[in-house]
Amino acid sequence: MKWRYPxxxxxxxIFFLLIIARLFYWQVVKAEMLSELAQSQYSGIIKIxxxxxxxxxxxxxxxVANKVSYQLFINPTEIKDKSKTVGILSSLLDMTEAxxxxxxxxxxxxxxxxxxxxxxxxEEIEKIKLPGVGFEEHYKRFYPEASTAAHxxxxxGKNESGQDKGYVGxxxxxxxxxxxxxxxxxxxxxxxxxxxxxxxxxNTGGSDGGSLLLSTDRSVQFLVEQKxxxxxxxxxxxxxxxxxxxxxxxxxxxxxxxxxxxxxxxxDFDESLFKNPFITNTYEPGSTLKPIVMASAxxxxxxxxxxxxxxxxxxxxxSDYDLHTxxxxxxxxxxxxxxxxxxxxxxxxxxxxxxxxxRMISYLTKFGIGALTNIDLEGETAxxxxxxxxxxxxxxxxxxxxxxxxxxxxxxxxxFSALANGGKIMQPRVVTAFENxxxxxxxxxxxxxxxxxxxxxxxxxxxxxxxxVEKGEAQWTRIKGYRIAGKTGTASIPVKxxxxxxxxxxxFIGYAPVDKPRFVMxxxxxxxxxxxxxxxxxxxxxxxxxxxLLSYYGIPPSE
Amino acid sequence: xxxxxFIIIFxxxxxxxxxxxxxxxxxxxxTSGVFVGKVEEEINFYKxxxxxxxxxLLASSSLMNVAAKAVKLGFTSEKSSLxxxxxxxxxxxxx
Numbered sequence: 001m002k003w004r005y006p007x008x009x010x011x012x013x014i015f016f017l018l019i020i021a022r023l024f025y026w027q028v029v030k031a032e033m034l035s036e037l038a039q040s041q042y043s044g045i046i047k048i049x050x051x052x053x054x055x056x057x058x059x060x061x062x063x064v065a066n067k068v069s070y071q072l073f074i075n076p077t078e079i080k081d082k083s084k085t086v087g088i089l090s091s092l093l094d095m096t097e098a099x100x101x102x103x104x105x106x107x108x109x110x111x112x113x114x115x116x117x118x119x120x121x122x123e124e125i126e127k128i129k130l131p132g133v134g135f136e137e138h139y140k141r142f143y144p145e146a147s148t149a150a151h152x153x154x155x156x157g158k159n160e161s162g163q164d165k166g167y168v169g170x171x172x173x174x175x176x177x178x179x180x181x182x183x184x185x186x187x188x189x190x191x192x193x194x195x196x197x198x199x200x201x202x203n204t205g206g207s208d209g210g211s212l213l214l215s216t217d218r219s220v221q222f223l224v225e226q227k228x229x230x231x232x233x234x235x236x237x238x239x240x241x242x243x244x245x246x247x248x249x250x251x252x253x254x255x256x257x258x259x260x261x262x263x264x265x266x267x268d269f270d271e272s273l274f275k276n277p278f279i280t281n282t283y284e285p286g287s288t289l290k291p292i293v294m295a296s297a298x299x300x301x302x303x304x305x306x307x308x309x310x311x312x313x314x315x316x317x318x319s320d321y322d323l324h325t326x327x328x329x330x331x332x333x334x335x336x337x338x339x340x341x342x343x344x345x346x347x348x349x350x351x352x353x354x355x356x357x358x359r360m361i362s363y364l365t366k367f368g369i370g371a372l373t374n375i376d377l378e379g380e381t382a383x384x385x386x387x388x389x390x391x392x393x394x395x396x397x398x399x400x401x402x403x404x405x406x407x408x409x410x411x412x413x414x415x416f417s418a419l420a421n422g423g424k425i426m427q428p429r430v431v432t433a434f435e436n437x438x439x440x441x442x443x444x445x446x447x448x449x450x451x452x453x454x455x456x457x458x459x460x461x462x463x464x465x466x467x468x469v470e471k472g473e474a475q476w477t478r479i480k481g482y483r484i485a486g487k488t489g490t491a492s493i494p495v496k497x498x499x500x501x502x503x504x505x506x507x508f509i510g511y512a513p514v515d516k517p518r519f520v521m522x523x524x525x526x527x528x529x530x531x532x533x534x535x536x537x538x539x540x541x542x543x544x545x546x547x548x549l550l551s552y553y554g555i556p557p558s559e
Numbered sequence: 560x561x562x563x564x565f566i567i568i569f570x571x572x573x574x575x576x577x578x579x580x581x582x583x584x585x586x587x588x589x590t591s592g593v594f595v596g597k598v599e600e601e602i603n604f605y606k607x608x609x610x611x612x613x614x615x616l617l618a619s620s621s622l623m624n625v626a627a628k629a630v631k632l633g634f635t636s637e638k639s640s641l642x643x644x645x646x647x648x649x650x651x652x653x654x
């Protein structure tokens with residue numbers, strides 16, 4: 001009998017040792033794995049997608065906002081009556097029955113049928129209470145002003161991994177700021193999968209995208225779009241563009257170009273239309289460059305407004321090339337005021353030769369020609385000058401009247417703003433302030449980019465340009481009572497080593513009112529067919545827009 | 560000798576009371592998950608409604624819409640009545 005006690009005792013000890021060993025195995029050896037397993041059962045990581053920031057015009061109106069849209073998905077295993085579901089969905093979603101039916105494979109648990117469904121349509125479908133049909137909420141870009149300022153704002157597409165990404169314009173330039181940061185939250189559930197309040201972590205590391213406040217005036221942008229559309233139609237042009245800048249701040253008030261695209265349906269348009277031609281297209285500026293060259297020579301003290309041109313009696317011969325005026329009219333001993341008034345090419349050859357290649361390159365560089373303006377829009381280009389050794393006399397002479405040199409419209413607009421702003425060039429910009437997701441606003445300071453000419457030269461040049469408007473070939477279309485400085489430009493288009501005789505790029509650049517300019521505006525029309533001259537096409541369009549702007553800003557006539 | 564006994568009893572009582580409070584609080588919090596879920600659902604619903612209404616408001620107050628409605632109501636921009644005739648206008652046209 002004695003052996004029974006030790007036997008039971010040893011058996012119990014072994015039994016307990018086994019339990020302890022097993023407990024040690026689960027609680028110590030496998031503790032980490034079990035903890036992870038448990039956590040995966042009662043908690044879930046929720047990915048919190050940030051809301052993309054808005055783009056607001058100067059009046060605070062969002063021209064780019066977000067709208068709620070839904071993605072309809074189906075769980076094929078839950079569908080009871082397949083043909084009924086397919087029939088209803090295809091009629092409500094405007095899809096063929098075959099395309100809906102093809103997606104309902106029984107081995108799948110989640111099938112996306114259509115995205116971009118409106119809230120109204122979602123409610124309509126939900127009322128029918130189809131089993132196995134669900135919705136996922138998304139935000140997508142919404143453009144209250146439709147395709148207004150499309151080139152300026154750009155569009156939101158997808159990147160290689162299917163995530164939203166901004167392309168061109170502001171969406172491209174400020175993509176990182178607009179898109180915000182993805183966040184994560186851990187939520188614990190009870191046995192029935194219901195969330196437990198005390199165990200939810202906040203949104204970690206995420207934030208909604210910031211918003212952009214633009215210098216662009218919505219009313220002016222809208223007005224200019226209408227006027228440019230009408231102008232292109234009226235003058236039979238292939239396209240056109242208008243840029244308006246506040247010379248004292250560098251703020252872009254409006255930037256319009258046609259043909260354009262619809263950012264909400266960008267996939268329906270050719271890729272070539274996405275580029276903003278105002279900052280990417282290069283062209284020969286023609287006579288609109290003359291004031292820049294003339295101002296350079298005035299600033300260098302090489303000429304005065306009364307300097308007489310002693311080579312202007314006929315065509316000028318430079319390096320075996322005969323350089324003519326645009327209308328083959330010549331004015332002997334004409335002065336510099338009249339050179340700009342008549343848009344006299346020979347007079348500008350005289351000025352360019354006086355300036356010389358080195359000073360010409362130096363001044364054009366100071367005006368920002370041949371370099372990026374660094375405007376805050378994606379895709380800006382700037383053709384650089386040819387090397388100094390490659391500048392021959394004829395290149396210098398033709399540059400004097402804006403041929404043989406390529407620039408972008410934004411370069412010209414920025415350079416011209418120096419004449420309107422007492423010789424100072426401001427850094428062009430579209431965004432004036434950022435607003436973060438908490439509503440805090442960070443204003444961006446204006447920046448002086450350079451001062452290529454003195455204030456005195458700018459004033460003299462302004463008077464020469466006022467005279468050009470009042471007595472030049474576009475005088476018929478000027479606005480009476482207002483002193484406006486401006487210059488026409490009719491540039492030939494280089495094609496395979498020569499200039500196309502039948503088509504031109506016409507432009508008009510100017511600013512008003514001259515005493516305290518509120519805007520500098522450049523109007524360009526590509527290959528107009530009603531007339532190849534700027535005085536009959538771009539100039540009337542410029543003055544039509546200027547008239548509306550002067551009235552909009554409440555500026556009374558000065559005369 | 561009485562003092563330590565009193566303190567021990569007091570501490571035991573306090574521990575038991577706090578444990579009961581804790582158990583009650585945990586019990587209430589754990590079941591309020593359902594309520595929280597409903598509140599969150601409601602917040603999301605209003606957020607969505609707010610976004611939809613903002614969208615409608617923006618679409619209605621856009622210049623595109625205002626201009627289109629103005630044209631419908633008969634407001635048109637002033638057009639110049641000046642005409643430039645390159646050739647003389649015939650006094651009568653033979654039909």
